[in-house]
Each structure stands twice: as structure tokens, then as C-alpha cells.
Amino acid sequence: MRRIALAAGAVLLSAAQAQTPVLPLRVADITGEAGPCGPLPPSAPAGQKAYFDLLAERLQTDVLNCPMADAATAAVALAAGEIDLARLDGAAFAPVAGKTRNVLTVRAAGALNRIPVVVAAAQGAPFRTLPDMAGASLVFGGPLKASLDVPRRALSDYGADEAFFGPQTVARDYDEAAVRLRAGEAQAMVLHAGAWQKLCRGDHPGEDRCQDLRVIWRQRPVADQAWSVRTDISDDRRFRLIGIHVALHNEAPEAFAWAVGRAGGEEFEPTEAQALLHQGPTVGS
Amino acid sequence: MRRRSGAILAAIGLGLAGCGGEAKTTDGAWQSQMREVRMAVRGSEDDPMITRRLTAYKTYIGKATGLPVKLYESSDFNGTIQALSSGQVDIATIAGGGYANVDAQIGDLAQPILTVRQAEGDTGYYSGLLVMADSPYRSIQDLKGKTLGYVDFNSTSGYLFPRKMMRDQGIDPDTFFGRSSFAGGHTQAVMALDNGQFDATIIQAGGGDPEHGFTTGAHFTMARRGVVDLDDFRIIWTAGPIPNSAIVVRTDRPQPFIDAVRGAMAALPYDDPEVWRDIGQPDGAAYTAVTREHYAPIIKLRAEDIAARRSGVRQ
Incomplete structure (x- = not known):
């Protein structure tokens, strides 16, 4: 009898360990007024209801609404484990960056991904970092968004706006930009990472066409807001959250419109863990 | 005694039922349904190193899903198509024409979930008509009566799409060329051209556009491996853009699996840029969600082509 009871206990314990109940998802709703987490009230907007219903169905758990006064309060609550998902800005995220991470941002309609930008110069160039480049002449790798707008935005995010540099020209494409740099017509060349890769990748085994050049700076534009989770979130939940959100605009447009929180969003885009923060020295810092 | 034992066992049963009933589901429930992730990949493509490099990709997906990942290598287009259609694999990377074939076979049981969006925002690539640089051919019109190599019947850029564009430009590909045949793959098409088997061949061209030139495709990869010299070839005609290949999943798999794998793949260029490059994706590109x-x-296009063939209108 005792043996049976012990065996029964072991089975129950083992089952309890194997079948960890799914935790609810507590979503911050920054309303200006704090309140306890709970189910959505019947008066909730249809888009918010659609968003919560979809998350509940796909994560197979309860999704709770957590009214928050502001993003900073939401960030503290996220780090403390009181909520699980919050849209933060850089100022709110910075103090809790050790315990939380960014997972998603929104790509605006007609905008590009947050593509990395490369600033390169000749091996013997006198500058080593972006802040060293005050007054340096630049050549951009083309007039398109990816080759001009995104690089300018990324540089500006790090404090290096147009006024920081010297004369700036725009080449027809990355090949021409490299020719101008090598001819000494500019002190540095600014390309998006894809163009840099194309420029430097040779057509013969092991060939590197950029051995005479040096990367001074390589960064993505800083995100202005990002959906964030705790760093101890399980891979399963993090990737499922990302997988649900990146397809939200296709699968549930009304939910997507509410979730992005502002007009003009085209789709959710995954992010690196600290997309809201500078990843290196900024000009003037 | 026996009755008491039975009562205890019943209690265990109720307890388990209670555990199952209290939570809507359990973390790990979908993994126990799947047990492993089976992914189809094309082997023997223009870069034979790709399979070795896929090890890191396999590790990443395995960590993301919490499941062992098995890669199923197929040396031709049809292998991947049939593996996905028959349910032998859960997920495959497949070009538009291949997905059209799968769609014709199993419809909603397969769904494209992601495609690559390039740094410049495009989601397409091109077909190129490749000739030897020292040949006299300067335009597609010069190839009347000559021999042409296609890649594969199931190839989008190597068969389906360029034939449509030729017809749109007043060229009937079934009568314009003297002879045409299938090389079996992009690499084989380039090799056959290089060996003099064809006067021209259709290939995939990416990483650029007709105005600025291309940087990716079988002949570029082969040149970087030292198999051919790029200077030996010229592209004289292009067709496109063609929608980039899709990551296609079986929809009869658990939805949490589809969400997790879509999330993990979409996060890859941000989480692990080196693995992203290892699988042949360009810097600055990322996945974007797509639908059928x-x-x-x-x-x-594929349905029209097959209907025309069946009716005898086309060869």
C-alpha cells in the first residue's frame, strides 16, 4: 500500500513537472493611469479586443490588460516581473536594460528595415571612431533610401548629423562611391551594409576587394520604440510572440492597427536585444 | 486492499485530469506532438558548402524550438516539392514555382510564411539569359534557332517566369529556339553552357537589378569557388522581378510550431547575423511575412503553363 502511495506521489510530481501550466501574458497598456492587471473591460476598443483574443488563442493562455501610467512605470513593472510585454522608448528602457530586452519594433509604411550602415575610410585615415570625424568629407553610395536616407538617419541617431561633417556628395552607386573615396575626393564613404558586402566580396576565391579600406563605424539606426520582454523569457514564448506579431498585419489587420499604437505602421519587425540604445560612442558624449 | 489501490489510482487519474483541465495547455505540449523538426533543403546547388554551413542554422532552429532538427537534403527541385507535399517534412525553403506546384497538390495544407526582403526593400530577383562572353549573341533575338538550356521544369527563374516574359515580348519559346532542354539545376546550366552544350542558358540573377548589374546567382557563386571565371559570361536579357523564395510550412502542424519557427527565422538576422550570412543571405536583408x-x-502562371501543355498548345 505504502509503495503504491509513494508511486502515486511520484507520478503526480512527475506529471506536475512535465506539464507546467502556461503562464498568463500580462500586457502593458499605457493609458496615463495605473491599475491592476485584469481581463479587458467590455468597453475596450474592438482592435484591442481582437489583439488580445488572437494572442490568447495562439499562446493558449489568458492575456491580461495592465493599465500603466507611462512607459517608465511599465519598464519598472516589466523588470520586476509584474508584466510580460510592454512598448517602451529609449528613456524608459535604459534603466532596465539589464533585465529586459527589445523584441519587436514597427516598420513604417514605405520605410526600410533598420539596416546596418557602414562608414569606411582608407586604411591610413586619421580617424578611428565616429566622434573623430568632425568636418570629414563624405561620399554616400547612392541617392536611394537605403543608400542615403537610412545612413543619414543612423548617423544622426549617433549625434553625427549633416552639420557635423564636412562636404558631402552622393555617388550614383556604391561602386562609384568607392572610386571617389579611393581617388581622394572624400575622406570617408557611407554605405548600407548590403552595399558594403557587395562592394567587398570578390568574384574569385578568397578575394576581398576592400583590403585598402577600414570600417570606422557600423550601426543600425536606433529604434524609437520597441516591444520589450524580460531577458529570462523562455525562447518558446519569445519566438512565438515574434512569430505572431510579424504576421499580424496579414492575419488580423484590426488587431495590428491597435497594437502598433500609431498610424502608418506597415509591419512588426524583430529587433536585436538593445535596439533602443546606442551601441557605441555618440558625438558629444 | 485492491479497492483502496484502485481508489488511489483513480485519484491519480483525476489528479492528472485536473492538472490538464486547469491549464488551457502546457508549455512544451506542442513539442511533444512534433518530437522533431524536419526541414527540406536543396543540396548540390551552386555552393556545395551550404549544407555544411547549415549546421549553425540547424542548431539555431533547434534551440529556438526546443526540438531536434533533421535536414532532408534533396538534389533536385522535385525532391523538396514532394517531401513537403507528402508531409515527409514540416518546412521547406522553396521558390515560387515550387510552391505553386505544392499548392496545386495540397492547397491550404501548405502555407508560405516568410520571404526575404532585401536591404533596398525589394522582395524579388531576376532571370538572366546567359551566354559566353566571346559568343556573337548580343540580344535574345540573336538566339533564333539556337540551343537553350532551362534549369528545371519546376524552376521559377530558370523556366516558368522567363518563358512567360518571352511570350509577352512576342517570342514563342517553344518554336523560337532550335532546341531546348533541362540542365537539372542552376549550376548544371552554367556548366553546360561553359562546356558548349547550349548556346545560351537561363539562370537566376540577384543582388542587384538590370540597370546596376547583379552580384548573386550560380555563376557568381561558382566564380567565387574558382570553378568558372565571371569574365567568360555575359547576361544579354533579363526577366523580373520574381517573388523571392518562400519558407513554406505544413499547416497541419501545431500552430505554436508555426509561430515559433516563423519567429525564430524572422529574428535570425538580428539575433545571429553570422548565421544569417552563413545561410547565404545578404547583409541588411531580413525576412518579412507573406501569404499565398x-x-x-x-x-x-504555372497553372496556365500546365493547361497549355495538356491541351497541346505548348510543347
Whole structure:
């Protein structure tokens, strides 16, 4: 009898360990007024209801609404484990960056991904970092968004706006930009990472066409807001959250419109863990 | 005694039922349904190193899903198509024409979930008509009566799409060329051209556009491996853009699996840029979510091509 009871206990314990109940998802709703987490009230907007219903169905758990006064309060609550998902800005995220991470941002309609930008110069160039480049002449790798707008935005995010540099020209494409740099017509060349890769990748085994050049700076534009989770979130939940959100605009447009929180969003885009923060020295810092 | 034992066992049963009933589901429930992730990859493509490099990709997906990942290598287009259609694999990377074939076989049981969006925002690539640089051919019109190599019947850029564009430009590909045949793959098509088997061949061209030139495709990869010299070839005609290949999943797999794998793949260029490059994806590119609608023009094109063949209108 005792043996049976012990065996029964072991089975129950083992089952309890194997079948960890799914935790609810507590979503911050920054309303200006704090309140306890709970189910959505019947008066909730249809888009918010659609968003919560979809998350509940796909994560197979309860999704709770957590009214928050502001993003900073939401960030503290996220780090403390009181909520699980919050849209933060850089100022709110910075103090809790050790315990939380960014997972998603929104790509605006007609905008590009947050593509990395490369600033390169000749091996013997006198500058080593972006802040060293005050007054340096630049050549951009083309007039398109990816080759001009995104690089300018990324540089500006790090404090290096147009006024920081010297004369700036725009080449027809990355090949021409490299020719101008090598001819000494500019002190540095600014390309998006894809163009840099194309420029430097040779057509013969092991060939590197950029051995005479040096990367001074390589960064993505800083995100202005990002959906964030705790760093101890399980891979399963993090990737499922990302997988649900990146397809939200296709699968549930009304939910997507509410979730992005502002007009003009085209789709959710995954992010690196600290997309809201500078990843290196900024000009003037 | 026996009755008491039975009562205890019943209690265990109720307890388990209670555990199952209290939570809507359990973390790990979908993994126990799947047990492993089976992914189809094309082997023997223009870069034989790709399979070795896929090890890191396999590790990443395995960590993301919490499941062992098995890669199923197929040396031709049809292998991947049939593996996905028959349910032998859960997920595959497949070009638009291949997905159209899968769609014709199993419809909603397969769904494209992601495609690559390049740094410049494009989601397409091109077909190129490749000739030897020292040949006299300067335009497609110069190839009347000559021999042409296609890649594969199931190839989008190597068969389906360029034939449509030729017809749109008043060229009937079935009568314009003297002879045409299938090389079996992009690499084989380039090799056959290089060996003099064809006067021209259709290949995939990416990483650029007709105005600025291309940087990716079988002949570029082969040149970087030292197999051919790029200077030996010229592209004299292009067709496109063609929707980029899709990551296609079986929809009869658990939805949490589909969400997790879509999330993990979409996060890859941000989480692990080196693995992203290892699988041949360009810097600055990323995945974007797609639906069947994205490939609707290719699905229509393939259906028309097959209908014309069956009716005897086309060869």
C-alpha cells in the first residue's frame, strides 16, 4: 500500500513537472493611469479586443490588460516581473536594460528595415571612431533610401548629423562611391551594409576587394520604440510572440492597427536585444 | 486492499485530469506532438558548402524550438516539392514555382510564411539569359534557332517566369529556339553552357537589378569557388522581378510550431547575423511575412503553363 502511495506521489510530481501550466501574458497598456492587471473591460476598443483574443488563442493562455501610467512605470513593472510585454522608448528602457530586452519594433509604411550602415575610410585615415570625424568629407553610395536616407538617419541617431561633417556628395552607386573615396575626393564613404558586402566580396576565391579600406563605424539606426520582454523569457514564448506579431498585419489587420499604437505602421519587425540604445560612442558624449 | 489501490489510482487519474483541465495547455505540449523538426533543403546547388554551413542554422532552429532538427537534403527541385507535399517534412525553403506546384497538390495544407526582403526593400530577383562572353549573341533575338538550356521544369527563374516574359515580348519559346532542354539545376546550366552544350542558358540573377548589374546567382557563386571565371559570361536579357523564395510550412502542424519557427527565422538576422550570412543571405536583408497572395501571379502562371501543355498548345 505504502509503495503504491509513494508511486502515486511520484507520478503526480512527475506529471506536475512535465506539464507546467502556461503562464498568463500580462500586457502593458499605457493609458496615463495605473491599475491592476485584469481581463479587458467590455468597453475596450474592438482592435484591442481582437489583439488580445488572437494572442490568447495562439499562446493558449489568458492575456491580461495592465493599465500603466507611462512607459517608465511599465519598464519598472516589466523588470520586476509584474508584466510580460510592454512598448517602451529609449528613456524608459535604459534603466532596465539589464533585465529586459527589445523584441519587436514597427516598420513604417514605405520605410526600410533598420539596416546596418557602414562608414569606411582608407586604411591610413586619421580617424578611428565616429566622434573623430568632425568636418570629414563624405561620399554616400547612392541617392536611394537605403543608400542615403537610412545612413543619414543612423548617423544622426549617433549625434553625427549633416552639420557635423564636412562636404558631402552622393555617388550614383556604391561602386562609384568607392572610386571617389579611393581617388581622394572624400575622406570617408557611407554605405548600407548590403552595399558594403557587395562592394567587398570578390568574384574569385578568397578575394576581398576592400583590403585598402577600414570600417570606422557600423550601426543600425536606433529604434524609437520597441516591444520589450524580460531577458529570462523562455525562447518558446519569445519566438512565438515574434512569430505572431510579424504576421499580424496579414492575419488580423484590426488587431495590428491597435497594437502598433500609431498610424502608418506597415509591419512588426524583430529587433536585436538593445535596439533602443546606442551601441557605441555618440558625438558629444 | 485492491479497492483502496484502485481508489488511489483513480485519484491519480483525476489528479492528472485536473492538472490538464486547469491549464488551457502546457508549455512544451506542442513539442511533444512534433518530437522533431524536419526541414527540406536543396543540396548540390551552386555552393556545395551550404549544407555544411547549415549546421549553425540547424542548431539555431533547434534551440529556438526546443526540438531536434533533421535536414532532408534533396538534389533536385522535385525532391523538396514532394517531401513537403507528402508531409515527409514540416518546412521547406522553396521558390515560387515550387510552391505553386505544392499548392496545386495540397492547397491550404501548405502555407508560405516568410520571404526575404532585401536591404533596398525589394522582395524579388531576376532571370538572366546567359551566354559566353566571346559568343556573337548580343540580344535574345540573336538566339533564333539556337540551343537553350532551362534549369528545371519546376524552376521559377530558370523556366516558368522567363518563358512567360518571352511570350509577352512576342517570342514563342517553344518554336523560337532550335532546341531546348533541362540542365537539372542552376549550376548544371552554367556548366553546360561553359562546356558548349547550349548556346545560351537561363539562370537566376540577384543582388542587384538590370540597370546596376547583379552580384548573386550560380555563376557568381561558382566564380567565387574558382570553378568558372565571371569574365567568360555575359547576361544579354533579363526577366523580373520574381517573388523571392518562400519558407513554406505544413499547416497541419501545431500552430505554436508555426509561430515559433516563423519567429525564430524572422529574428535570425538580428539575433545571429553570422548565421544569417552563413545561410547565404545578404547583409541588411531580413525576412518579412507573406501569404499565398504574394505568390498568386506565379501560381496562375504555372497553372496556365500546365493547361497549355495538356491541351497541346505548348510543347
